[in-house]
Every structure is written in C-alpha cells, then in structure tokens.
Amino acid sequence: MKVLIAFNQPAEETPENELDRISETAVENQVDAVMRSVRDLGYEPICLGVKNLEIDLEMIEQFRPDVVFNLCEGYRGSARHEMHVASIWELLGLPYTGNTPLTLGLAQDKVLSKQLFRALSVPTPDFQVFTEVEQKFELDFPVIAKPSREDASLGITATSVVNDEIGLRRAVADLLKRYRQPVLVESFIDGREFNVSLLGNQPARVVAVAEIQFTDLPADQPRITSYEAKWLPDHPAYRQTPSICPAKIDAALRSRLDETALQVYSALHGRDYGRVDMRVDHSGKVFVLEYNPNPDISADAGFARALHAAGIKYSQFVSTIIEQAIARKNNDSNPKNAASRSFSNL
Ligand SMILES: Nc1ncnc2c1ncn2[C@@H]1O[C@H](COP(=O)(O)OP(=O)(O)O)[C@@H](O)[C@H]1O
Ligand SMILES: [Mg+2]
Known part of the structure; x- marks a missing residue:
C-alpha cells in the first residue's frame, strides 16, 4: 500500500515570519513519526511538502497513492488554507486521514466555533470580537486577546492577558496589525x-x-x-x-x-x-x-x-x-x- 504523507512545506523565512515560522516547521517532526510507523507497518511512504499545486499534482499522479496521511496545516505559510488543502484530497477522490475541510474551517474560525458552542450550550468563555482598536469594551477584566483564526499560540504572549483599557487597546492594535484578522477578546479563565x-x-x-x-x-x-x-x-x-x-x-x-x-x-x-x-x-x-x-x-x-x-x-x-x-x-x-x-x- 502506498501512503502519501502530505504536509505544509514551511514558508521561506523572512524577517516578519521568523518567530511564527518555528511552530510551522514543527510539522517536520510529525512527518518523521508517521513515516517511521508507515514503514514499520510494511507500507510504502512518500512525503510531499505541499507548496506548489501544479508540481504537487504531477507528483501525486506519478506516485498514485492508495491513501493520503494529511498533516497539512496550511499552504505557503497561511493557516487559512488548511481546509483548502484537505479539499484537494476530497476532490481528487483520494481517501485521506483526519478532519474534513468543513471541520478544519469551523475550528480555525474561533469566533464561529464559539458561536456554535454557545448555541449547543457547550460552555466557552464570554467574548467580544474587535475589528478595530477603538471599539466599546463590554466584558470585565481580566481578558485575553488572541488572533481569531490562528493556532499554535501564535500571537499569545504574557502581554496578551490584560487588566486595563490601556493594555487591551495595545494588545488589540498589535494583533490587528500583525495578523490582519479580527481579534478575539475573551474573559480570562483563571x-x-x-x-x-x-x-x-x-x-x-x-x-x-x-x-x-x-x-x-x-x-x-x-x-x-x-x-x-x-x-x-x-x-x-x-x-x-x-x-x-x-x-x-x-x-x-x-x-x-x-x-x-x-x-x-x-x-x-x-x-x-x-x-x-x-x-x-x-x-x-x-x-x-x-x-x-x-x-x-x-x-x-x-x-x-x-x-x-x-x-x-x-x-x-x-x-x-x-x-x-x-x-x-x-x-x-x-x-x-x-x-x-x-x-x-x-
Ligand atoms: N479565555 C482564556 N482564559 C485563560 N487562558 C486562555 C484563554 N484563552 C487562551 N488562553 C491561554 O492561551 C493558550 C492558547 O489559546 P488557544 O485558544 O488554545 O489558542 P491556540 O489555537 O493558539 O492554541 C491556551 O492554551 C491558554 O493557556
Ligand atoms: Mg490551544
């Protein structure tokens, strides 16, 4: 059996992504672990760092995998494409492991998943979404500010937990600028x-x-x-x-x-x-x-x-x-x- 182990080829390093790239490159350790097991099981592994769809599709065509072990967390450094990469396996009719594009997309949008949790009475911290710095603050301090569509603790540091308006505005401004997406502000659960x-x-x-x-x-x-x-x-x-x-x-x-x-x-x-x-x-x-x-x-x-x-x-x-x-x-x-x-x- 041929197993295609697909992962997101980490983006080239730039001064802007230097720090965030560290978590991205961690996917390589996952590839190693899965590849070792695939070999031990007597299957044939091939690893594909997804980064250029045209070339990647040619490689898939040549290898003709029986199954895709999907470790792709994004495409070309952008986590928002995590669901789109899974859609490729779906559309090619290749069996693939892990969560579907729908689930990947829902989970990636933390605001959307929290709204769903609320509707289903799954307890989740109170929250507010900031699309600009000067919005009215409606929660009680302390709160934590985080990017609404990232993961791996991207953008989460000691200054993300804030106790006053000045800290909040600073954290929101910083995240809006760095991640160019709405900022999720949540009640801090101590x-x-x-x-x-x-x-x-x-x-x-x-x-x-x-x-x-x-x-x-x-x-x-x-x-x-x-x-x-x-x-x-x-x-x-x-x-x-x-x-x-x-x-x-x-x-x-x-x-x-x-x-x-x-x-x-x-x-x-x-x-x-x-x-x-x-x-x-x-x-x-x-x-x-x-x-x-x-x-x-x-x-x-x-x-x-x-x-x-x-x-x-x-x-x-x-x-x-x-x-x-x-x-x-x-x-x-x-x-x-x-x-x-x-x-x-x-
Ligand atoms: N509402 C919260 N209250 C307390 N700690 C939080 C809260 N939200 C996030 N954190 C802290 O930040 C970390 C990362 O947040 P999380 O929502 O899990 O995002 P990520 O997708 O980056 O892992 C959590 O593991 C937790 O330690
Ligand atoms: Mg987490």
Whole structure:
C-alpha cells in the first residue's frame, strides 16, 4: 500500500515570519513519526511538502497513492488554507486521514466555533470580537486577546492577558496589525488547563487528559501556554509549563471533561482524531477554549503521550486511521455504510 504523507512545506523565512515560522516547521517532526510507523507497518511512504499545486499534482499522479496521511496545516505559510488543502484530497477522490475541510474551517474560525458552542450550550468563555482598536469594551477584566483564526499560540504572549483599557487597546492594535484578522477578546479563565485527546468515529473516545502545570511560572507571569512556552525550548516559560499526562484529576472532573470534549467533537463533526483545549475555573466550571483538528502528533508531543498513557502504540494509531480512511472510501459508494467503523478494537 502506498501512503502519501502530505504536509505544509514551511514558508521561506523572512524577517516578519521568523518567530511564527518555528511552530510551522514543527510539522517536520510529525512527518518523521508517521513515516517511521508507515514503514514499520510494511507500507510504502512518500512525503510531499505541499507548496506548489501544479508540481504537487504531477507528483501525486506519478506516485498514485492508495491513501493520503494529511498533516497539512496550511499552504505557503497561511493557516487559512488548511481546509483548502484537505479539499484537494476530497476532490481528487483520494481517501485521506483526519478532519474534513468543513471541520478544519469551523475550528480555525474561533469566533464561529464559539458561536456554535454557545448555541449547543457547550460552555466557552464570554467574548467580544474587535475589528478595530477603538471599539466599546463590554466584558470585565481580566481578558485575553488572541488572533481569531490562528493556532499554535501564535500571537499569545504574557502581554496578551490584560487588566486595563490601556493594555487591551495595545494588545488589540498589535494583533490587528500583525495578523490582519479580527481579534478575539475573551474573559480570562483563571484556573487549571487541560488538553483532551480524542480518537475515532461513531463512537469517538477520549484517549487521555493532560494538564498543563503553571506552578513553576514566576508569580508575575500569567498562567497561560504562551507561544514561548509551547515552542521555544530555551525560554524559561517552556520548562515552567510542563504537561502531565494522565492528569491527576478525580473521576467527577474527568467525566465532565470527557463529556464536554466529546460534545465539541460532535458539534464540529470531528473525524479520526483531534484535541480539545479547556480551562476549569476555581469554582470547578469547565470552559472550552478551542478544538484542534490537526493537533501535533509528533513523537514527543501531547497526542503521542496521550496514546502512550492509554496503552495505544503509535504505529497502531497510524495503522488504524489509515484503515479508517480506506474503509470510508470503500463505504462511500454504499449509503447504508456511510458511518465509519469504530475504533473500539484499539
Ligand atoms: N479565555 C482564556 N482564559 C485563560 N487562558 C486562555 C484563554 N484563552 C487562551 N488562553 C491561554 O492561551 C493558550 C492558547 O489559546 P488557544 O485558544 O488554545 O489558542 P491556540 O489555537 O493558539 O492554541 C491556551 O492554551 C491558554 O493557556
Ligand atoms: Mg490551544
């Protein structure tokens, strides 16, 4: 079986994208991990850094893959094309792994997904959207300002959490200028942070819950997973925000996190795998921050650790989602079989 491992070829480095590019290049570690498993499984892998559609299509034509392992998080440095790349596999009629263009698009627009969560009574922090700096502020401080259509903590630093009007206007102005998209301003949820990894289709299951620990952060730093904390190993915040998996939580909290994460997955039509980021305030109330339809699945990232905690081998995960993609394709022609097989055998 021929497996095309498709990923977003990171954009050329420029003075403007130098920092944000670090998270983009992390996709290469995911390619390595998936390629190793594909080989171990006895399949034939070929890696394609998607960057020039004409040339890429020629290469696909020559290779004639049986399935695409889709790791594309964007196209030519732009995350907004994440859904469009998945549409190419869809239109070519190639079975592909992971979330659909619809889910990728919904999840990428944090405002749209929050509106959907609200409509379905999935708890999410109160919010306001800023398209210009001088809009009336309608929430209570503290709040956090973030780009509404990025991920990987892009644009999220210690100065994103603000306690007054001056800080807010400054943060909004900076994000509008840098990311050229509406700014999402949310009530800041002070408390614990959890990542819930999900797997499967009808029924989906929670793989494991991880907690980000903020106890080592200096008292003057906001308790958040900033860009530095996620991507810059030499930055103190990186060491000071370890992720613990499985999280040390009681059964009642675990079941509330599981239930909420599965609600999110179902609301956004999640497919194959994903991760829900949540916070829990001091009164124990759960809030959904976002759904990640393309979580980092490299060997040392959170999703792989969740698999390990659940006793699922990484190569078993890779083989199951490949099988699922192929089964979907085979079932497509028969509407009675539209629902995918479950992951209950894992
Ligand atoms: N409303 C919020 N309250 C508290 N912390 C938040 C809130 N929104 C975001 N954060 C912090 O910022 C990080 C990144 O935000 P998130 O919404 O998950 O965006 P991204 O897509 O960049 O991961 C979170 O992991 C969390 O630490
Ligand atoms: Mg997140």
